Amino acid sequence: MDLQTIYSRYLECTAPVIDSREVEKDCMFFALRGENFNGNHFAGEAIQKGARYALVDDPLLANSRGCILVKDTLDLMQKLANLHRKNLPVQVLAITGSNGKTTTKELIYRILASEHPILATQKNYNNHIGVPLTLLRLTHHHNYAVVEMGANHRGEIRLLCEIADPDFGIITNIGKAHLEGFGSFEGVIQAKSELYDHICSREGIIFYNSDNKLLQDLLNDRSCQTYGYGTSPQAFCSGSITRHTPFLEIQSNELKLKTRLIGDYNFENLMAALCVAKYTGISKESVHKAIYNYIPDNNRSQVIQTDTNEIILDAYNANPTSMKAALENFARLERKNKTLILGDMFELGTYSLQEHRQIIETLQSMKFHHVFLIGDHFFTQAGNTIHAFRQTDEFMKWLKDHPIRNSSILIKGSRGMALEKLVEML
16 A cells, blocks of 8 residues: 555544554554564554554554554654645744753744644654654644654654654754764764754754854854844844843843743743744734743753752753753752752763763862762762762662751752652652
8 A cells, every 4th residue: 555545544533643552533553663562463452442544564464454554664654744744734843952952842832822723742752753643643723833853863853854844943952962872972963953954955944042153153154043142133033031030031122021940041942932933923922921821840940849848850851961051050049058969861871971070070169058969870970078879769768867858959860860759758
């Protein structure tokens, strides 16, 4: 069966589904394979639960009820998503970057959604599976799609761009993230720039921070709409921070905005969203409301007030760039009894010990009431002057006998450290 015929079958369906536990009536089930699973084993179950069709790549299912046999289910899903995207009058904005891409995506989504039908990446669906799933949920009613793109090796952003074919693009920043997969910081630069290459090949628009020299060097004379600090008069959209605490307040052109965001590092995310808002003609009133109503969640710079402590929970992910920014911001905050709980940063490969050592050197120059480090990499570098633990559970046991009270606490680390478990004890 050719792609166009399969697409006509997809248009009969209500939604794409890859988990048989989430099957809904008349959806299309994509039987994907992985290292530890084979979706073909659940195709029959999906049909029984109400899926209209199941896309499979196991020849044994060729004549099974509702099954459509293809050579490679994932490859077909990606091609189907690209065809679906091209058949709809929707403009796609792609966002990538080492830090801040999810927050920037959420801000832009809320701003555009205030005046347009829009679809955006949900959860952490920002990879070779998540991006096509997002695109396949588009309908004729949507004007925009905001698609987050993550990557941990070169060529991945290029693939995602081939699938989503974005009209607009934003690289929030380029930092030391996923060095293990990229090989070096130069590898990160090359990988992220794949977005710029694609946008320019289709004569699209790039939104970028004109204060970021690295991004500027990548752009040359490409078509851009710029944002930046008030000291950047050439920027299409410029602004400045007017208040740092308890939450950021900013002045951008004629807009004065209050936010529920903590951390100066969020200024660039806000400016990117405001640049898109200005370019697309969103009203000031809608921008005001959308930004003020956005409250971070999912362990991303969440501010949590417990009975005894104030917690800044930033435990969704961590890399050397975001860790340093979080430390510098926490050091600037006017708080008493500032306590730092840091977890290991993952996917740094041969750079791991060096980068963890540099973080320790950075925090030693700052004045925090207490510092706790968790994870093998931090533990081996900590020495005898800093409380260090190999595992999160080990630190939790210590907390039972040494409770922390009346403190402002920053919790920052990679997702695999599961530092969010500490909140219930603080």
